[in-house]
Amino acid sequence: MPRLSRPIIVLIVLIAIALPLSLLAGRVWIDAAHTPNAAVILADLRLPRSLLALVIGAGLGAAGAAMQGYLRNPLADPGLFGIAPMAALGAVASFWFGFSASAWLLPLFALVGAAAGMALLALIAGRTGGIALFTLAGLMIASLAGTLTSLAISLAPNAFAMSEIVTWLMGALTDRSWREIWVAAPLTAAGFACLMMTGRGLDALILGDAAARSLGMRPGILQAWLIAGIGLTVGSGVAVAGIVGFVGLIVPHLVRPFTDRRPSQLIVPSALAGALLVLVADCTVRILPLVTELRLGIALSLIGAPFFLWLLLRMRRGLA
Amino acid sequence: MMLDATAVSVSRNGTAMLDAVTARLSAGRINAICGPNGAGKSTLLSCLAGLIIPNDGSVSLNRVPLAALSPQARARQVGYLPQDGEIAWDVAVRSLVALGRMPHGDASAEPVDRALAALDLETLANRPVSRLSGGEKARVLLARVLAGDPDWLLADEPLAALDLGHQLALLKILRSTADTGAGVVLVVHDLALAMNHADNVIVLDEGRLVASGPPETALSSSVVETVWHVSARWIGELGARALVTQ
Numbered sequence: 001m002p003r004l005s006r007p008i009i010v011l012i013v014l015i016a017i018a019l020p021l022s023l024l025a026g027r028v029w030i031d032a033a034h035t036p037n038a039a040v041i042l043a044d045l046r047l048p049r050s051l052l053a054l055v056i057g058a059g060l061g062a063a064g065a066a067m068q069g070y071l072r073n074p075l076a077d078p079g080l081f082g083i084a085p086m087a088a089l090g091a092v093a094s095f096w097f098g099f100s101a102s103a104w105l106l107p108l109f110a111l112v113g114a115a116a117g118m119a120l121l122a123l124i125a126g127r128t129g130g131i132a133l134f135t136l137a138g139l140m141i142a143s144l145a146g147t148l149t150s151l152a153i154s155l156a157p158n159a160f161a162m163s164e165i166v167t168w169l170m171g172a173l174t175d176r177s178w179r180e181i182w183v184a185a186p187l188t189a190a191g192f193a194c195l196m197m198t199g200r201g202l203d204a205l206i207l208g209d210a211a212a213r214s215l216g217m218r219p220g221i222l223q224a225w226l227i228a229g230i231g232l233t234v235g236s237g238v239a240v241a242g243i244v245g246f247v248g249l250i251v252p253h254l255v256r257p258f259t260d261r262r263p264s265q266l267i268v269p270s271a272l273a274g275a276l277l278v279l280v281a282d283c284t285v286r287i288l289p290l291v292t293e294l295r296l297g298i299a300l301s302l303i304g305a306p307f308f309l310w311l312l313l314r315m316r317r318g319l320a
Numbered sequence: 321m322m323l324d325a326t327a328v329s330v331s332r333n334g335t336a337m338l339d340a341v342t343a344r345l346s347a348g349r350i351n352a353i354c355g356p357n358g359a360g361k362s363t364l365l366s367c368l369a370g371l372i373i374p375n376d377g378s379v380s381l382n383r384v385p386l387a388a389l390s391p392q393a394r395a396r397q398v399g400y401l402p403q404d405g406e407i408a409w410d411v412a413v414r415s416l417v418a419l420g421r422m423p424h425g426d427a428s429a430e431p432v433d434r435a436l437a438a439l440d441l442e443t444l445a446n447r448p449v450s451r452l453s454g455g456e457k458a459r460v461l462l463a464r465v466l467a468g469d470p471d472w473l474l475a476d477e478p479l480a481a482l483d484l485g486h487q488l489a490l491l492k493i494l495r496s497t498a499d500t501g502a503g504v505v506l507v508v509h510d511l512a513l514a515m516n517h518a519d520n521v522i523v524l525d526e527g528r529l530v531a532s533g534p535p536e537t538a539l540s541s542s543v544v545e546t547v548w549h550v551s552a553r554w555i556g557e558l559g560a561r562a563l564v565t566q
Contacts, residue, residue, distance in 0.1 A: 069409075072408035072409070200422060203419060203422070204419060204422055205408065206407060206408045206409050206411060206416070206419065207402075207406060207407065207408075207416075207419060207461075207464070208402060208404060208406035208408070210366070210371055210400070210402045210404075211400065211401070211402050211406070213371050213391070214369055214370075214371060214395060214398070214399070214400035214402075215395050215419065215420075215422045215423055215468075216390075216391040216392035216394070216395035216396075216422060216423045217391070217422075218391055260411060260412060260415050261409045261410055261411045261412075261415075261448075262409065262411055262415055263409070
């Protein structure tokens with residue numbers, strides 16, 4: 001278990017500061033004394049939205065750290081395993097068939113999609129636990145889900161459904177309520193617990209696959225925990241907020257220099273940093289003076305893509 | 321303590337990599353596995369480490385089939401050092417060496433400190449591995465295995481990337497490891513190193529066992545000629561021999 005290291009304490013303090021501020025921030029800044037219905041706005045709108053940002057960010061951050069540790073690649077992202085695209089495909093199916101109006105059916109469809117992605121991944125990768133096969137299987141599933149999502153959009157039954165699908169895919173926390181918290185929080189917590197089980201195996205993989213197995217690491221079991229952990233964290237996140245990209249890629253990089261760089265020590269700080277990043281990003285999109293609110297997924301991609309480029313350039317400099 | 325391979329055969333995609341190899345290795349000695357490229361040396365070492373399950377035959381540790389042991393129990397007894405020396409993340413030397421304690425499920429500092437001291441790495445304990453030289457990195461990786469206090473140390477060409485000084489220093493450590501009663505099994509390309517430093521040599525060619533026994537017998541000129549197709553003879557005294565091609 002990771003000890004309560006300095007990065008963890010700092011991140012907890014930052015979240016403790018950011019969370020109350022996030023409740024006040026928005027198109028209308030809340031002044032508890034003067035804003036009409038301040039208590040209702042805080043309790044029913046701002047608080048669930050902020051908590052949901054923390055839950056989703058934590059899940060994505062932890063999943064990203066585990067993915068990078070498993071693939072021993074700093075460019076890995078939870079989306080690589082195809083679970084997020086499968087969850088999105090499930091959600092798109094609910095729009096397509098007209099079930100999205102129901103409060104529970106949209107996340108349910110997305111969770112079924114994520115579960116199908118997890119099952120498919122486990123089925124293709126088999127019991128061998130080979131990393132290359134596992135990654136290729138994930139890429140194939142992601143590609144297939146993306147293609148089917150595009151097909152669903154192009155064959156949408158009407159323009160409204162098409163617009164709904166496209167908007168939803170951009171990812172947002174707008175108008176989310178406690179209901180989404182009850183869906184995402186327990187599943188993310190369960191997923192996080194699964195990811196915590198991968199710590200020792202991921203540490204062993206620092207030495208490569210053969211040395212890790214010689215240390216007693218069981219590749220099949222490690223993969224099973226990973227599939228469950230990433231499926232639950234990422235799947236539940238997509239189910240309630242759509243595609244929120246780049247968090248899993250960026251966050252482990254931001255945190256890694258402050259840890260001893262062992263993957264097991266990165267999962268908790270990455271979860272906290274992911275929670276903080278999504279919370280701050282969501283506050284930012286709320287207070288930007290735009291006609292309509294910028295979608296959270298777009299905002300994070302706007303930050304993430306240049307970061308990714310910077311990362312590649314830095315790696316190129318390192319190789320030169 | 322004995323590590324036995326009995327009629328071990330391994331094939332991949334229809335190609336025989338090991339063909340009914342039988343070898344009996346004793347603890348307290350340095351055992352060298354030699355052979356030309358593609359002879360099956362690394363495959364045999366992986367079988368002995370329990371990382372490859374043979375298609376036929378078995379590997380047993382003190383008469384207990386390796387396959388019957390849990391991965392953790394096996395890892396506590398058999399330490400394995402792969403050839404590639406991969407280190408994925410830029411961790412500190414101490415953190416890397418402490419990975420050797422993983423099979424024991426403890427973070428005990430004493431064996432880690434002992435391994436660091438044995439390989440003269442105490443001053444480098446907090447240094448990131450990216451800032452180590454090739455020789456230092458090889459010592460750190462060996463320290464990682466030693467930190468696990470294994471009964472058997474299996475290493476795949478641990479001397480290949482090292483200069484002469486570091487080779488001799490590492491051989492000295494391997495000898496002292498064997499002297500403590502542990503079994504040492506090395507894949508070695510350099511026949512002179514095997515001749516001068518091993519107690520027992522296994523020679524493989526095209527997946528088959530060609531010779532085994534004391535180095536003077538297993539690496540005789542006739543075996544060298546048969547296996548490596550090189551006409552050569554040994555010169556010098558026992559323990560300081562050199563192979564001269566003719």
